Amino acid sequence: MEPAADGSPRTLRRVPGPRGWPLLGVLPQLRRDPLAFLTQAAARHGDVVKLRLGPRRALLVTGPELIHRVLHNSEGRYGKAAFYDKLVPVIGHGLVTSDGPFWRRQRRLVQPAFQRGRLAELCALVCAVAGERVAAWADIARRGAALSMHRETMALTLEMAVRAFFGTGLGGDAEVVRAAVAELQLGINRRMWAVTGLGARLPTAANRRFRAACAALDRIVYRVIGEGRAGAAQGGALLAMLLDARDEDTGEGMSDRELRDEVMTLLLAGHETSATVLAWTWYRLARHPEWAQRVAREAREVLGERDPVYDDLSRLPVTRMVLEETMRLYPPAWFLARTAVEDDTLAGIRVPAGTTILLSPYVTHRHPEHWEAPNEFRPERFDPQRAVERPRYRYFPFGAGPRRCVGEAFAMMEMQFAVAMAARRLRFAAASGGAVTPMALVTLRPREEIRLRPALRED
Ligand code: HEM
Numbered sequence: 125m126e127p128a129a130d131g132s133p134r135t136l137r138r139v140p141g142p143r144g145w146p147l148l149g150v151l152p153q154l155r156r157d158p159l160a161f162l163t164q165a166a167a168r169h170g171d172v173v174k175l176r177l178g179p180r181r182a183l184l185v186t187g188p189e190l191i192h193r194v195l196h197n198s199e200g201r202y203g204k205a206a207f208y209d210k211l212v213p214v215i216g217h218g219l220v221t222s223d224g225p226f227w228r229r230q231r232r233l234v235q236p237a238f239q240r241g242r243l244a245e246l247c248a249l250v251c252a253v254a255g256e257r258v259a260a261w262a263d264i265a266r267r268g269a270a271l272s273m274h275r276e277t278m279a280l281t282l283e284m285a286v287r288a289f290f291g292t293g294l295g296g297d298a299e300v301v302r303a304a305v306a307e308l309q310l311g312i313n314r315r316m317w318a319v320t321g322l323g324a325r326l327p328t329a330a331n332r333r334f335r336a337a338c339a340a341l342d343r344i345v346y347r348v349i350g351e352g353r354a355g356a357a358q359g360g361a362l363l364a365m366l367l368d369a370r371d372e373d374t375g376e377g378m379s380d381r382e383l384r385d386e387v388m389t390l391l392l393a394g395h396e397t398s399a400t401v402l403a404w405t406w407y408r409l410a411r412h413p414e415w416a417q418r419v420a421r422e423a424r425e426v427l428g429e430r431d432p433v434y435d436d437l438s439r440l441p442v443t444r445m446v447l448e449e450t451m452r453l454y455p456p457a458w459f460l461a462r463t464a465v466e467d468d469t470l471a472g473i474r475v476p477a478g479t480t481i482l483l484s485p486y487v488t489h490r491h492p493e494h495w496e497a498p499n500e501f502r503p504e505r506f507d508p509q510r511a512v513e514r515p516r517y518r519y520f521p522f523g524a525g526p527r528r529c530v531g532e533a534f535a536m537m538e539m540q541f542a543v544a545m546a547a548r549r550l551r552f553a554a555a556s557g558g559a560v561t562p563m564a565l566v567t568l569r570p571r572e573e574i575r576l577r578p579a580l581r582e583d
Contacts, residue, residue, distance in 0.1 A: 133469045133472055133473055133474040134472055134473050134474065135473075135474055136174060136181060136183075136473065136474070136475070136476070136479070138473075139172060139173070139174040139183065139473055140169040140170065140173065140174065141165065141169055141173045141174030141175055141176075141184075142161075142164075142165050142168070142169070142173075142175070144175075144176045147178065148178055149175065149176025149177055149178055149180075150175050150176055150177065151177055151178055154175075154177070158459075158564045159458070159486055159562060159564050162184060162459075162482075162484050162486070162487050163486075163487050163490065165184060166184060166186045166484075166487050166491065167492075171185065171186055171187030171190060171471060172184070172185055172186075172187070172190065172470065172471050172473060173186075175482070177480065180480050181476075181478075181479050181480065182479065182480035182481070182482055183470070183473075183475065183479060183480070183481050183482070184482045184483075184484065184487075185470070185481055185482070185483055186483075186484065186487050186488050186491060187471070188488065188494065188515060188516065188517035188518050189517070190470055190471055191483055191488065191517045191520065191524070192516065192517045192524070193470065194462055194470075194481055194483060195460075195462075195483070195517075195520070195523065195524040195525035195527070196524065196525040196526075200465060200466075201464060201465055201466055201468050202462040202463065202464055202465060202468075202481060203223045203224070203462065203463050203465045204220075204221065204222075204223045204461075204462065204463070204527075206463060206480075208220060208221045208461070209221070210312075210315050211312060211315075213324075213338075214308055214311070214312060214338060214388065214392070215385060215388045215389045215392060216381070216384065216385030216388065216389075217382075217385050218230070218385040218386045218388060218389025218390070219231060219234060219386065219389055219390075219393075219530060220389050220393055221389075229371060230378075230382070230386065231526075231530065232371060232372065233366070233369040233370075233371060233377070233378060234366065234369070234386055234390075234530055235530055236365070236369065237362055237365035237366055237369065238530050238531055238532075238533055238534055239533075240434075240533055242361075242365060243434065243533055243534055243537055244433075244434035245361050246288055246361055246362070246534070246537070247432070247433060247434040247537065247541075248431070249284070249287050249288060249361070250284050250288070250537060250538045250541060250542075251431055251432050251541050251545065253280065253283045253284045253287060254280065254284075254538070254541055254542040254545045254546075255431070255545060257276070257279075257280050257283075257542075258545050258546050258549060258550065261276075261546065261550055261578045262549055262550065262578070262580060264578055265550060265577075265578040265579050265580050266580070268577075269577075270555035270575050270576060270577045271552075271555075271575070271576050271577070271578060272573055272574070272575060273403045273406050273407065273552075273574040273575070273576050274399070274400070274403040274569065274570050274573070274574050276403075277398075277399040277400070277402040277403045277406075278306070278395070278396065278399040279302075280399065280402070280542060281394075281395040281396075281398045281399040281402065281538060282302055282305060282306070282395045282399070283302075284395075284538050285390070285391055285394050285395045286298060286301055286302065286305075286391075288361065288362045288534075289362045289363045289387060289390070289391065290348055290363065291361075291363075294344070294348075297344050300340050300341075300344060301341065301344055303337070304337035304338070304340045304341040305337075305341065305391055305392065305395070307333055307334060307336075307337035308334065308337050308338065308341070308392060309392065309396055309566075310330075310334075311330070311331075311333075311334035311337070312392070312566055313565040313566050314330070341388065342384065345384050345387050345388065346380065346384060348363065349363075349367070349380050349383050349384065349387075350380075352364065352367045353367065353380075362390070363387065366378065366383055366386060366387070367383070390531065393531065394531050394534070394535070396456070396566070396567050397456040397457065397535065397567055398456075398535045398538055398539055400454065400456045400567045400568055400569055400570070401447065401450055401451055401454065401456055401535075401539055402539055402542060402543070403570060403574055404450050404453070404454040404568075404570070404574075405446060405447060405450045405539070405543055406543075406546075406552050406574070406576060407554075407560055407570070407574045407576070408446075408449075408450055408453075408501050409446065409547075409552060410552045410553055410554045410576055411501070411554065412501055413551070415442075415446055415501075415503055416547065416551055416552070418442050419442055419443050419446055419543060419544065419547045420547040420548060420551070420581060422440055422441075422442045422443060422544070423440070423443070423544040423545070423547045423548035424548050426439045426440055426544075427544060427545070427548060429548075432541050432544065432545065434537070436541075436544075437536070437537060437540055437541075440540055440544050441508060442503075443540050443543050443544050443547070444506070444536070444540055445503040445504070445505075445506040445507060446503045446543070447536070447539050447540065447543065448503070448506040448511075448519075448521075449501060449502060449503040449505060449506055450501075451521040452489045452490075452495075452505070452519060452521070453489065453490070453499070453501065454562055454568050455485035455486055455489055455521040455568065456521070456567040456568055457485060457521070457522075457523065457529075457567070458484060458485060458486040458562075458564055458567070458568045459482055459483065459484045459485070459486070459564075460482075460483045460484075460485070460523060461480060461481065461482055461483075462480070462481045462483070463478065463479070463480055463481070464476065464477050464478060464479045464481065465477060485519075485520055485521055486562075486564075486568065488517075488518060488519075488520070489518070489519060489521075491518075494518040495518070522535075548581070549580065549581060550578045550579065550580060550581060551578070551579050551581055552576040552577065552578055552579075553576065553577050553579065554575070554576060554577075555575035555576055555577045556573075556575045558572060559572075560572045560573075560574050
């Protein structure tokens with residue numbers, strides 16, 4: 125959008141956007157079908173669309189250059205939106221919900237635990253969990269039964285996260301952790317789309333279960349932190365790294381409360397996201413057997429029958445291309461929100477402080493101006509040679525800039541190995557014919573069940 129004829133920026137009033145309801149604005153349309161609504165709004169009104177979300181003024185920004193400006197927040201113009209405050213009662217002030225100098229310090233403390241070198245230590249653990257699950261699927265294949273794939277992948281990535289944080293020393297509490305995390309995930313999904321916070325305070329059975337899950341998880345996390353501090357650590361490698369983390373400037377580590385908040389944040393941010401990508405990946409591979417075949421061939425040539433090692437990741441480019449294309453079509457973090465902290469000018473529009481900015485990887489990833497045949501599954505787009513040529517910010521499943529996903533390398537490792545390890549032994553076929561469509565909750569979940577029938581590979 126161009127500035128006004130006299131060169132001065134346009135005001136928000138002049139920005140086009142869909143009409144909304146009195147008071148509620150476009151909230152009813154957004155709640156009904158956010159993916160279709162935002163996609164149509166961008167198609168009809170362009171790279172910057174005005175949206176009225178109740179009393180809040182928001183801009184949907186879908187153009188790559190503009191996304192770059194918002195996410196590369198070097199001048200501190202855009203902060204985390206008030207939107208994420210709803211998560212504070214559960215995950216406290218961890219990386220996802222915090223901002224400013226506190227966030228910067230926490231990021232410096234947490235990031236080293238996820239650097240590639242440290243991840244090599246977690247590789248054996250991740251592959252052991254994947255190996256157990258693939259063995260279970262092979263048994264199901266022998267019985268000729270079908271799998272509910274999203275349920276399977278949620279259990280798979282939760283187990284990887286639980287063992288990465290807590291090791292195998294949780295005993296009976298491991299089951300409590302698994303059940304509590306699953307319950308919290310459900311509760312967060314309900315809260316994200318509530319118009320007011322009132323529903324969360326009512327004495328309903330769901331709210332009671334939510335609070336009990338929070339308390340159970342707190343008890344266990346604090347116990348494991350206490351044991352770790354006393355040197356009787358039963359924790360896994362990730363928790364040990366966080367316990368040892370020290371600020372370079374001050375030499376200080378995290379308090380128990382800060383550690384608890386980061387562990388909760390990482391457990392919740394880190395398992396549903398990769399679980400949905402894996403479910404969609406196997407759904408797509410079942411529909412594109414030529415790609416399933418290529419992934420299987422690569423896995424057999426590179427891994428044979430042995431356990432993967434960290435360096436194998438770079439030897440599995442086809443598996444990576446398939447995952448990248450899946451995240452283009454189904455980015456788990458399908459929208460990101462920011463608030464303008466101070467006035468800015470974006471695409472010739474004056475953006476007053478306090479304006480909410482919505483970015484949607486889903487909308488930008490499927491935008492016909494940026495992608496040929498945007499709704500088709502074509503992993504060859506991510507051929508490393510072609511990916512180098514692609515301008516940035518058409519594709520940002522892990523976000524961008526200083527707040528880019530801290531767990532990206534961990535996620536890619538667990539997903540690449542899980543897909544390759546399954547592919548070398550199994551092929552999956554759709555157990556029911558219908559198409560599965562995405563449903564926009566906190567992540568992009570499959571609306572219908574993904575029922576797949578595994579079969580042992582004989583080729
Ligand atoms: C396929 C898997 C994943 C996807 C697509 C994903 C996506 C994202 C995105 C888009 C952001 C940026 C949010 C924003 O800018 O507002 C983010 C941030 C974050 N992610 Fe991930 N994520 C994934 C897996 C993980 C894993 C495995 C972990 C941890 C074990 C993790 C932990 C985090 C944390 C802590 C942040 C906040 C970082 C900060 O603000 O400093 N994520 N993720």
